[in-house]
Amino acid sequence: xxxxxxxxxxxxxxxxxxxxxxxxxxxxxxxxxxxxxxxxxxxxxxxxxxxxxxxxxxxxxxxxxxxxxxxxxxxxxxxxxxxxxxxxxxxxxxxxxxxxxxxxxxxxxxxxxxxxxxxxxxxxxxxxxxxxxxxxxxxxxxxxxxxxxxxxxxxxxxxxxxxxxxxxxxxxxxxxxxxxxxxxxxxxxxxxxxxxxxxxxxxxxxxxxxxxxxxxxxxxxxxxxxxxxxxxxxxxxxxxxxxxxxxxxxxxxxxxxxxxxxxxxxxxxxxxxxxxxxxxxxxxxxxxxxxxxxxxxxxxxxxxxxxxxxxxxxxxxxxxxx
Amino acid sequence: xxxxxxxxxxxxxxxxxxxxxxxxxxxxxxxxxxxxxxxxxxxxxxxxxxxxxxxxxxxxxxxxxxxxxxxxxxxxxxxxxxxxxxxxxxxxxxxxxxxxxxxxxxxxxxxxxxxxxxxxxxxxxxxxxxxxxxxxxxxxxxxxxxxxxxxxxxxxxxxxxxxxxxxxxxxxxxxxxxxxxxxxxxxxxxxxxxxxxxxxxxxxxxxxxxxxxxxxxxxxxxxxxxxxxxxxxxxxxxxxxxxxxxxxxxxxxxxxxxxxxxxxxxxxxxxxxxxxxxxxxxxxxxxxxxxxxxxxxxxxxxxxxxxxxxxxxxxxxxxxxxxxxxxxxxxxxxxxxxxxxxxxxxxxxxxxxxxxxxxxxxxxxxxxxxxxxxxxxxxxxxxxxxxxxxxxxxxxxxxxxxxxxxxxxxxxxxxxxxxxxxxxxxxxxxxxxxxxxxxxxxxxxxxxxxxxxxxxxxxxxxxxxxxxxxxxxxxxxxxxxxxxxxxxxxxxxxxxxxxxx
Numbered sequence: 001x002x003x004x005x006x007x008x009x010x011x012x013x014x015x016x017x018x019x020x021x022x023x024x025x026x027x028x029x030x031x032x033x034x035x036x037x038x039x040x041x042x043x044x045x046x047x048x049x050x051x052x053x054x055x056x057x058x059x060x061x062x063x064x065x066x067x068x069x070x071x072x073x074x075x076x077x078x079x080x081x082x083x084x085x086x087x088x089x090x091x092x093x094x095x096x097x098x099x100x101x102x103x104x105x106x107x108x109x110x111x112x113x114x115x116x117x118x119x120x121x122x123x124x125x126x127x128x129x130x131x132x133x134x135x136x137x138x139x140x141x142x143x144x145x146x147x148x149x150x151x152x153x154x155x156x157x158x159x160x161x162x163x164x165x166x167x168x169x170x171x172x173x174x175x176x177x178x179x180x181x182x183x184x185x186x187x188x189x190x191x192x193x194x195x196x197x198x199x200x201x202x203x204x205x206x207x208x209x210x211x212x213x214x215x216x217x218x219x220x221x222x223x224x225x226x227x228x229x230x231x232x233x234x235x236x237x238x239x240x241x242x243x244x245x246x247x248x249x250x251x252x253x254x255x256x257x258x259x260x261x262x263x264x265x266x267x268x269x270x271x272x273x274x275x276x277x278x279x280x281x282x283x284x285x286x287x288x289x290x291x292x293x294x295x296x297x298x299x300x301x302x303x304x305x306x307x308x309x310x311x312x313x314x315x316x317x318x319x320x321x322x
Numbered sequence: 323x324x325x326x327x328x329x330x331x332x333x334x335x336x337x338x339x340x341x342x343x344x345x346x347x348x349x350x351x352x353x354x355x356x357x358x359x360x361x362x363x364x365x366x367x368x369x370x371x372x373x374x375x376x377x378x379x380x381x382x383x384x385x386x387x388x389x390x391x392x393x394x395x396x397x398x399x400x401x402x403x404x405x406x407x408x409x410x411x412x413x414x415x416x417x418x419x420x421x422x423x424x425x426x427x428x429x430x431x432x433x434x435x436x437x438x439x440x441x442x443x444x445x446x447x448x449x450x451x452x453x454x455x456x457x458x459x460x461x462x463x464x465x466x467x468x469x470x471x472x473x474x475x476x477x478x479x480x481x482x483x484x485x486x487x488x489x490x491x492x493x494x495x496x497x498x499x500x501x502x503x504x505x506x507x508x509x510x511x512x513x514x515x516x517x518x519x520x521x522x523x524x525x526x527x528x529x530x531x532x533x534x535x536x537x538x539x540x541x542x543x544x545x546x547x548x549x550x551x552x553x554x555x556x557x558x559x560x561x562x563x564x565x566x567x568x569x570x571x572x573x574x575x576x577x578x579x580x581x582x583x584x585x586x587x588x589x590x591x592x593x594x595x596x597x598x599x600x601x602x603x604x605x606x607x608x609x610x611x612x613x614x615x616x617x618x619x620x621x622x623x624x625x626x627x628x629x630x631x632x633x634x635x636x637x638x639x640x641x642x643x644x645x646x647x648x649x650x651x652x653x654x655x656x657x658x659x660x661x662x663x664x665x666x667x668x669x670x671x672x673x674x675x676x677x678x679x680x681x682x683x684x685x686x687x688x689x690x691x692x693x694x695x696x697x698x699x700x701x702x703x704x705x706x707x708x709x710x711x712x713x714x715x716x717x718x719x720x721x722x723x724x725x726x727x728x729x730x731x732x733x734x735x736x737x738x739x740x741x742x743x744x745x746x747x748x749x750x751x752x753x754x755x756x757x758x759x760x761x762x763x764x765x766x767x768x769x770x771x772x773x774x775x776x777x778x779x780x781x782x783x784x785x786x787x788x789x790x791x792x793x794x795x796x797x798x799x800x801x802x803x804x805x806x807x808x809x810x811x812x813x814x815x816x817x818x819x820x821x822x823x
Contacts, residue, residue: 074525108521153779159511181467181778182510183771191667197466198779210673 026086026263030061033091033253034082036075037066042124042186042206042289043092046251049283050091050121050274057270057277064091072097073107080109084116084256086263094120094250094303096161103311104160104319116259117303119271120252120294122284124204125224126166127231129217131196139220139240142200143174151177155189155201158182160319163189163202165310166223166246168317173242193217204249205230206288224248229290246313247306251289252299268296328671329452332679336687341385345684348386349691352393356413357401357703358714363394364650364760365537369718371530371658372725380662381677385684387658391651392444392634392685395594396692399436399627400703403429412594412630415602419615419622426618434562435572435620436627437696443580443628444689447635450584451682455671459643462668464794467775468786472798473646474769479802481649482758483809492758495749499762500769502527509771522734529657531726532763535739536756537650538722540746542715562697564620572624575605579625583632587648588639594630594649601629635685642670642678646768650757653764 506526
């Protein structure tokens with residue numbers, strides 16, 4: 001009898017406990033940032049910079065989960081399949097897989113129907129760089145050299161991605177023939193460039209900055225609409241009169257479709273606070289990534305424009321699709 | 323002037339208590355798997371790959387794996403000497419004279435000389451690395467796509483020809499590896515290949531899965547077949563400290579072994595096994611007592627044991643500076659570095675100096691630990707040979723299953739691993755060496771990528787691999803061509819001789 005009572009009491013406590021937890025404010029368990037690339041890449045480094053300051057902004061731990069391989073697609077599939085309860089976030093929303101790849105092949109999800117945008121945190125612009133040993137030191141000199149030595153080659157991280165498109169666009173605008181040599185991502189492309197095996201190449205600022213400092217590489221131009229704050233000394237293509245402006249690779253945050261509005265605005269607000277945080281900005285400066293925050297509404301519109309721009313470029317450049 | 327600041331930084335990292343502990347664990351584990359026939363360093367590192375991912379720092383993980391790798395070179399000789407069974411592949415030749423010495427009641431000095439030789443050569447190898455790796459890292463920048471292609475071709479050729487008992491079998495395995503390596507995304511265009519509509523295959527087959535299947539499960543299966551191993555020599559091991567006469571005879575053998583091992587270890591496809599064979603052949607040729615070889619010549623133990631240790635250290639040089647692993651074990655360490663977001667290659671030294679020097683410094687420490695572990699305690703290790711396999715096998719099996727699942731949380735990977743395990747078992751039964759398969763699996767994508775990149779660079783001309791403007795590539799290709807021609811001519815002559823007889 002007494003025992004039954006105890007059990008009842010326990011059940012009541014348990015039920016009350018469960019209901020209180022489910023009613024408790026979001027977030028009440030760790031939040032996962034799914035990085036659809038390997039550890040150590042620029043997206044991963046950015047995500048880890050966030051987790052360093054996150055404890056001051058979130059009551060729950062924010063953890064990075066790397067889901068590498070498959071060209072970034074499997075990680076995105078994981079997010080689409082995850083519960084839309086705000087505990088699984090896609091980190092790197094706006095990379096080549098979202099803005100460029102959908103124009104070229106079919107994907108197991110619809111980027112406009114299966115995701116909900118939270119915010120933009122950073123943009124990795126594209127820098128044209130050449131070895132310091134090269135005979136040209138400025139963009140006009142490079143164009144002159146390229147025209148005299150056609151067809152020339154250049155390194156790009158992967159075929160058909162933002163860097164590849166940007167360089168091809170430049171060659172078209174400047175009027176020389178270019179063969180781009182793709183490889184296994186940014187790090188490998190840099191090695192070939194630093195070794196002087198190709199005359200020039202395209203990379204993101206965080207990848208080339210250490211080599212600028214070591215005086216192995218020289219940055220000639222940035223393919224952005226204004227100078228990139230992480231490499232302010234490098235002029236834009238526009239300044240030389242070439243209309244080479246691309247969105248680069250964008251690092252934003254998204255959640256699966258159908259996530260409650262309150263959760264979205266909560267996350268939007270928290271990431272805004274992080275973007276404004278002095279310590280976070282210091283870390284970002286050290287890793288050579290600019291803080292370029294946009295809220296959900298701004299970024300959604302910008303995302304669509306960048307997506308359409310890449311679609312247009314792929315068509316004009318005649319890059320094969322499917 | 324030599325700059326020791328890097329090495330000092332390395333010792334700072336290596337003397338961190340956590341790293342020191344894992345270096346010790348690696349050395350102990352390495353000795354253990356070296357002693358145990360059947361479980362080699364490659365299999366052990368494969369088993370530990372998933373665990374290493376959960377380790378916070380890459381340097382700790384690599385220190386552990388490196389410890390297992392060179393630790394096994396120490397332990398392997400114990401089994402060879404006491405059981406006439408090689409504990410791992412690099413100690414095959416140690417059996418010849420080591421076991422004979424043991425039969426004559428000189429097991430102690432044989433084990434002692436093996437341990438001392440390993441220490442001398444291991445330390446020599448690490449010193450060589452300290453001095454040579456930084457300039458080589460600079461030199462490595464001269465390696466562009468054509469050079470990478472030529473180097474991987476040569477490496478794979480050497481590994482294929484030197485593997486097991488028949489080059490044809492080695493070639494078969496290497497081609498298997500190349501095919502498996504091409505499943506999934508095309509390295510240049512990102513197109514999906516050979517997926518047969520299976521989504522899991524689109525993201526390339528995982529290296530850990532293949533390695534654990536072939537080396538983990540495969541070895542368990544083959545070992546289950548063997549009924550109790552040969553009985554251990556029951557004689558008590560005494561006088562592990564060799565006499566002055568022994569030392570005088572084996573001293574130069576150790577020096578020669580160290581040099582041979584270092585040189586061979588740097589070569590792609592070379593490594594510990596080959597260097598021990600070369601060392602043994604040389605010792606026998608130049609010995610004043612050639613008649614003693616095969617009947618317990620101490621040089622026949624000292625030379626090869628030194629060579630395999632020196633090679634184990636120097637095979638880290640191409641791995642760390644070029645990002646080209648030369649054998650199955652370093653291929654695993656290559657994978658472990660990538661898992662931790664570190665790309666082995668010319669910039670490793672600059673961008674991850676603590677990792678680079680930490681690992682090198684840990685090897686100095688590890689070699690001292692191993693000398694202590696193996697000289698006075700050799701009797702304890704011999705006891706390890708008494709653990710029944712019935713206890714070992716299930717434990718290792720559970721570890722592999724849990725380990726492979728934990729990498730990607732994928733059940734598909736478990737199936738791939740089991741299929742690979744059965745394949746590995748059959749291959750072993752038919753005396754196919756699995757080393758070339760694993761090496762080709764790792765090198766294949768590098769080879770394909772650099773071939774296509776080089777051809778893009780040259781606008782389609784194969785001349786880029788042989789041109790004077792790319793001397794490194796031309797020399798590597800020349801060696802590869804000569805090597806194949808030489809082998810073909812030798813084979814042809816042997817056939818003619820056989821036909822004539």
